[in-house]
Amino acid sequence: MIILINLINVIIYFLILLGIYFIFENSIVNCFNKNIRFLYKKRKKSWIFLYLQKLFISIYETDSEKELESKVYTFMFSTIFIFIVVFLVIFKYNFMLKNILASILNSIIPTCIISLIPFFSLRIKLYELQKNSSKEALIITSEIFNQYKIYNNNIIEAIDASIKNLDKSIICRRYLIRLSMKLKDYRTDKELYDCLDEFVFAVNTNWIKMLSDSILFSLLNNLDISLSLGGLIEQIGTINQTQSISNRLNNEGFAMGKYLAPVLYISLLVISVKMMGFNIQDILYCQFTGQGLKFFIIILILFIGCYIAEYLYKSRKFDF
Known part of the structure; x- marks a missing residue:
């Protein structure tokens, strides 16, 4: 009973703090961005920032780099905020029963799991898109x-023309x-590698990697990639x-399993009753x-x- 009451209190405190965050979200985020402005350049180059940036680019349509950076920083701050709030709430109730070290250790794991839920939801969305x-x-x-x-082996013009011809869906x-x-x-080869890496990350398949490599060779070495593109299409x-x-074949196999299993079970009951003298009761x-x-x-x-x-x-994913 005490555990249930504590659990209810944790949920109530968490919902209250979460509500406060959503009400003052803009003020909190602006304050956070203002305080970390002096770390902006370093943070922007961190692998966490770059990974989240590619994640948001792949999932959401962004009109500008500022909007993209705002989404990344908001997500990072939200994750840190959830971590701190959940940790304090769980630590409070653990500290009432255990010492400080045990309370910290028992609070870290559930706090990490809960605070990473937004990240896991993004990963699920990304996988569905991929x-x-x-x-x-x-x-x-x-x-x-x-x-x-058509555009005389100009890959950039070919991409622009493809965008115009492709359906918006x-x-x-x-x-x-x-x-x-x-x-x-x-301007530099590194920037070229980065933008192609971002393109590959969005789909993350072998065929998109081969297409990206073809684009790279066309731009860096001015090579004719008609043969590689044709081979990729054939593959x-x-x-x-x-x-x-x-x-x-697999659909037929799964369909047979779905429809034959109930039929075989009912047939077994009929055979048991008619031929072996058992009754349904x-x-x-015996079954249960x-x-x-x-x-x-x-x-x-x-x-x-099986399901x-x-x-x-x-x-x-479609890949080879």
């Missing part, structure tokens, strides 16, 4: 290849727009055909008691595992 955008491989590469031939179109802007403004087409056949009693219950739980776990495996299989 999964959907990876299926646009043939559309993107074919369009760029066609425009590359294409996810990779947004990544190509940002890539095009970056390619027109880069994507082959993998697409192979995966289509594989998906069809005895069968159900003792050894029968254990087998039923194992079957149920395997059945749920999870099916979902993960269908949710995988």
